[in-house]
Amino acid sequence: MFLQIKDLKKSYGTKENKVMVLHGINLEVEKGSICVLLGPSGSGKSTLLNIIGGIDSADSGEISINGSVIQGMNDRELTLYRRDHLGYIFQAYNLIPDLTVKENIEVGAYLSKDPLELDELIDVLGLTEHKDKIPSQLSGGQQQRTAIGRAIIKNPDILLCDEPTGALDYNTSKDILSLIERVNQKYGNTVIMVTHNDAIKNMADRVIKLRDGNIRKDYINENKIKAEDLDW
Amino acid sequence: MKNPLRKRYLRELKRDIGKYMVIFLFMSLTIGFISGFLVADDSMKTAYDNSFEKYNIEDGNFELMYEKTDRMFDDIEDKYADIYENFNKEFQAINSKTKIRVFAERKEINKVSLMSGKMPKNDGEIAIDRMFADNNSIKVGDTFKMDESEYKVTGLVALSDYSALFEDNSDMMFDSINFGVGIVTQEQFDKMSDAKLHYVYSWKNHKKNLSDKAKKTMGDDICKVLVENGDAIKSITPVTQNQAIQFTGDDMGGDKSMMMALLYIIIVIMAFIFGVTVMNTIDNEASEIGTLRAMGYTRGEMVRHYMMLPVIVTLVAGIIGNILGYSMFKGVVVDMYYGSYSLPTYKTIWNADAFILTTVVPCVLMFVINLIILNGKLKLSPLKFLRHDLKARKSKRAVKLPDFKFKTRFRLRILLQNKANYIIMFIAVIFANLLLVFGFVMTPILDNYGDIVKEQMFCKYQYVLKQSVxxxxxxxxxxxxxxxxxxxxxxxxxxxxxxxxxxxxxxxxxxxxxxxxxxxxxxxxxxxxxxxxxxxxxxxxxxxxxxxxxxxxxxxxxxxxxxxxxxxxxxxxxxxxxxxxxxxxxxxxxxIDENNVATTITLQDMTKVVRQLKKSMGSMMPLFSAFAMIMAALMFYLLSKIVIEKNASSISMVKILGYNSKEIGSFYVASTTIAALAFIIISIPACELFMRGIYLYIMNEMSGWIDYYVAPSVYAKTIVMSVAAYILSAVLQYRKIGKVNLERALKDME
CATH class of the missing domain: 2.40.40 (Barwin-like endoglucanases)
Structure with missing residues (x-):
């Protein structure tokens, strides 16, 4: 299995203020699949994503990606791990304001020895006519496309998406989800997407529902539909 | 592939061109002046050092009561050194206060550097010291009366054994205004009155390249021989103790450490200003930094990214500063030297040390200080950046404030929020005010000294006799x-x-x-x-x-x-x-027969230190004050600008709520105003303390003692200048508040 998580536990605070966020999560994800983590606020889905992404640490348990165990890695090793294997997409885009669309995507390309072809990706993202604009000249959807481009250009093994449509309207959200789907199909990256939008589960290969730090449901989506057909 | 983040440098530079420009100009001008100083100092020092060989400067001299008798120096000449006559005659000339020590033309020892005009060839002609001539507005071709005859100035010269015009070796300071030296032909010299003839003999050691200690020992040996022979010695002065020769060389190196300290303190302050500016940028770009770190950018890459501009600005300021140093400022410093000392001509020498000290060292300082600041700031985890949780140590709760009025509490919050800025501002205010005080204090100290000396003179006429009469x-x-x-x-x-x-x-x-x-x-x-x-x-x-x-x-x-x-x-x-x-x-x-009087000490003699120091330092002091004022204004501007930029969203928000720019200024600018005024006041006793220390250091570097005195007006002027510098910055901050638009808060809310 490509991604394996064993008995992952995480808490915040100490002593009487201690709050358990993840209560021993066990999970396996296949390579190239789209996995959606669903759950209400405070369910632990973003924490789980951050631990998979190596930007937060677990109290106990084990995560391995393609055979590499990330527990016990120091800061430098974790950085290299993220550099070599992961792409991140956030709800807030977090683009660099004084770089153009093309340059923002190049920021991701710089991290890879063998990045995807830049102009082709920009074309796939539908940003060709905007490539020389800076983020403040773009709509939210265009900014998120740029963020996806920045994450995907290094062709990461895993694309981690934290509420990628949280700040977008219905149509733009569907555009972005279609783009993620297209990228997944074209480049074969494993996608792990956190959302609280229940409808998005329908485009996933795998659906994991979290509540209060526990997996409440974990199933293969037999009735997967295209992102463009999603409705909510 | 090159890091695409590098494309930000030029854009960041353009975006905040005002800040970078003022820092760049200030640093390049400072470095330019210091580099010019080092280059001029080194070139002049080399000319001075070379003058010992080039002009065959003596290894010492002694004065006898009477002219030597035959074979009197045989012992000395056999064992130690060659002896040369270096007689001189002193005359009051030009005006009632000025005195010229006249020598016959010199061919073998203590040779003369002709700076302009020509050497005297006939009776009634004289070449006089260039600086003494300048100080008394005498030019080549002018005439003056001396020893009851008219003398025409044929040339301006520098006597190699009088680079500092000390009339007497025991004087606390030389006096290039009222004391000068001149050269006439041997025939003219012989014809001049012998009333103030001094039988001075110079010696040149047989052994060359002796150390200073060995030269002094040689002087002691010669002195012993003279004493043993029963010669009537009035004085003996080895070259190592001859202030007229040594003072210039000692002084040249003397200011270097002070100049370097000045430069490095300024660079350190600038580095901290860059540091707080970059910390503010990091706060604003926390999400982007978190994302980049999450994507796999290393902390080192981020540190390098934010480090680059401060170091580049310093490097370019260093290079431009050095160009200015060699082209523009060198001349300024050389003029200062020529304004104080009678130095021979010089050639500009490339000074690798100056480049390293004014460019490499500032870059290293900038690099190290920013490295420490950035490493501390960027060591947080990517997640903390994404969450904008940028406090290394989380404060459990807000600082509790007394139940002051809302406005007061608001201002206190701003002071607490920006305490790092204000700490740097405090240090910079102390430094800038210290420079201001230094610029203002010297003239009153010298004036006060002149007054005290006048009051404390024992009598109107203090005679020193050659013998008891x-x-x-x-x-x-x-x-x-x-x-x-x-x-x-x-x-x-x-x-x-x-x-x-x-x-x-x-x-x-x-x-x-x-x-x-x-x-x-x-x-x-x-x-x-x-x-x-x-x-x-x-x-x-x-x-x-x-x-x-x-x-x-x-x-x-x-x-x-x-x-x-x-x-x-x-x-x-x-x-x-x-x-x-x-x-x-x-x-x-x-x-009393005039021939029995060695000298009459007058107020004029006792206050020569005042005149010369005012002459030497006079042009430097306004420079110090102007420099300090610019520095104070710059530092107030940069640090208060950060406070406004840091709070741009809040300012935008309170504008949306209905506050006008004046009201907003009464929160944000007033907080900085309170801090700045408090710092200016508090800095005064600190400056007084430091100034006393610096003054004691200066006094230890020179012989003698001048009482420390601070005229009340010094601190009043310092406060006025600092406050003026701050007002300039406050006006700019009000304008900046006016420019914060409403969209800023709305955009941040998205």
């Missing part, structure tokens, strides 16, 4: 005087033996025997002596030591002096009981 004048009072060195120090101490009930040197209870003495307050303050301490004085020629006990401090500023009764003096120095060698008198002593 009597006078009928009842105003005259005998005294003994000599000169010793403070053991282990360079300071020349005047030893006075005065009447027990002197009408001129008052307020002392002198003993007639023993070794208890009164010591002038300058010695006490400079070397930290207390009453009851022992003071050891040494005869520089014989090496004899005299240990005395300090009875009390005596307030006397004109020189560093030790006072005792004449009886004590004659016992301690093994003189006849009725020995004396001077008179204090409020009336001119008409009945």
């Amino acid at each position: 009597e006078t009928e004048n009842e105003s005259a009072e005998k005294y003994c005087a000599g000169s010793l060195k403070l053991k282990g120090k360079d300071d020349e101490i005047n030893i006075y033996g005065v009447d027990k009930d002197s009408k001129y040197v008052k307020d002392m209870k002198l003993d007639t025997s023993g070794n208890e003495v009164y010591v002038s307050h300058g010695i006490m303050e400079k070397y930290g002596y207390e009453p009851g301490d022992k003071i050891v004085l040494k005869d520089k020629y014989s090496g004899d030591e005299y240990t005395m006990t300090i009875k009390e401090k005596y307030t006397y500023s004109a020189s560093m002096a030790v006072f005792m009764s004449r009886e004590q003096y004659n016992k301690i120095f093994d003189k006849d009981s009725d020995y004396f060698n001077g008179y204090f008198s409020d009336e001119k002593l008409e009945d």
Whole structure:
């Protein structure tokens, strides 16, 4: 299995203020699949994503990606791990304001020895006519496309998406989800997407529902539909 | 692939061009001046050092009471050195205050550098020292009366043995305004009056390349031979102790450490200003940094990214500063040197040290300080950046404030929020004000010294005699005087033996025997002596030591002096009981033959240090003040700008709520105003403390003592200048608040 998580536990605070966020999560994800983590606020889905992404640490348990165990890695090793294997997409885009669309995507390309072809990706993202604009000249959807481009250009093994449509309207959200789907199909990256939008589960290969730090449901989506057909 | 983040540098530069421009200009001008100083200093020092060989400068000189007799120097010439006549005659000339020491043309030793015009060829022609001529507005072709004859100035020269115009080697300071040197033909020299003829002989050691210590020892050996031969020596001065030759060289290196300290303090302050600016940028870009770190950018890459602009700006400022240093500022510093010293011509020398000290070292300083700041700031996890949780140590709760009015609490919050800025502002205010005080304080110190010396003059006419001669004048009072060195120090101490009930040197209870003495307050303050301490004085020629006990401090500023009764003096120095060698008198002593008078000490003589220091430092002091004022304005501008930028969203938000720019300014600008004014006031006692330390250091670097004095106007002027610098920055901050638009808050809410 490509991604394996064993008995992952995480808490915040100490002593009487201690709050358990993840209560021993066990999970396996296949390579190239789209996995959606669903759950209400405070369910632990973003924490789980951050631990998979190596930007937060677990109290106990084990995560391995393609055979590499990330527990016990120091800061430098974790950085290299993220550099070599992961792409991140956030709800807030977090683009660099004084770089153009093309340059923002190049920021991701710089991290890879063998990045995807830049102009082709920009074309796939539908940003060709905007490539020389800076983020403040773009709509939210265009900014998120740029963020996806920045994450995907290094062709990461895993694309981690934290509420990628949280700040977008219905149509733009569907555009972005279609783009993620297209990228997944074209480049074969494993996608792990956190959302609280229940409808998005329908485009996933795998659906994991979290509540209060526990997996409440974990199933293969037999009735997967295209992102463009999603409705909510 | 090159890091695409590098494309931000130019854009960031353009976006905040005002900030980078002022820092760049300030640093490049500072570096330019210091580089110019180092290049000029090095080039002039090289010219000065080379002058010893080029102009065959003596290894020492001695003055005899009478002209040498045949074979008198045979022993010395056989064993140690060649002896050359270097006679001179002194005349009052040009005006009643100025004096010229005239030498015959020199062909073998202490040769002359012709700066302009030509050397005298005929009777009635003279070449005079360039700086003395400048100070007295004399040009080539001018004429003046001297020794009852007219002399035409044919040239301006620098005498290699008078690079600093010390009239007397024991003087605290040279005097290029009232004392000059000149050259006439041998024939003209012989024709001039012998009334003030000095039989000075210069020697040149047989052994070359001796160390300073060996040269001094050689001087001691020559002195011994002269003493053993019974020659009537008036003085002996090895080159190492000749202030007219050595002072310039000593002074040249002397200011370097102070200049470098000035540069590095400024660079450190600028580095911290860059540091807080970058910290503010990091706060604003926390999400982007978190994302980049989450994507796999290393902390080192982020540190390098934010480090680049400060280091590039410093590097470019260093390079441009060095270009300015070689082209523009070098001339300014050279003019300053030529304004103080009679130096020969020089050639500009490439100075690798200057480049390293003014470019490489500032870049390293900027790099290290920013590295420490950035490493601290960027060591947080990517997640913390994504969450904008950027406090390394999380404060559990907000600082509790007393139940002040809303406005006061708001301002206090801003002060607390920006405490790092304000700490740097405080340090920078102290430094800028210290420079301002330094710029303002020197002239009043010198003026005050002049006034005190005038008040404390023992009498109107203080005669120093060549031999004991009597006078009928009842105003005259005998005294003994000599000169010793403070053991282990360079300071020349005047030893006075005065009447027990002197009408001129008052307020002392002198003993007639023993070794208890009164010591002038300058010695006490400079070397930290207390009453009851022992003071050891040494005869520089014989090496004899005299240990005395300090009875009390005596307030006397004109020189560093030790006072005792004449009886004590004659016992301690093994003189006849009725020995004396001077008179204090409020009336001119008409009945003494002028040939028996070595010198008459006047107020003019005692205040030459005031005139020369004012002349030498006069052009520097306004520069210091202007520089400090610019620095204060710049630092206020940069640090208060950060406060506004940091709070741009909040400012935008309160604008949305309905506050106008003036009201917003009363929160944000007023907080900085309170801090700035408080710092300016608090900095004054700190400046006073530092200034005293610096002053003591300066006094220790020079011989003698000038009382420290701060005119009340100095601190008033400092406060006014600092406040003016702040007001300029406050006006700019009000304008900046006006420019914050409403979209800023709305955008941040997205």
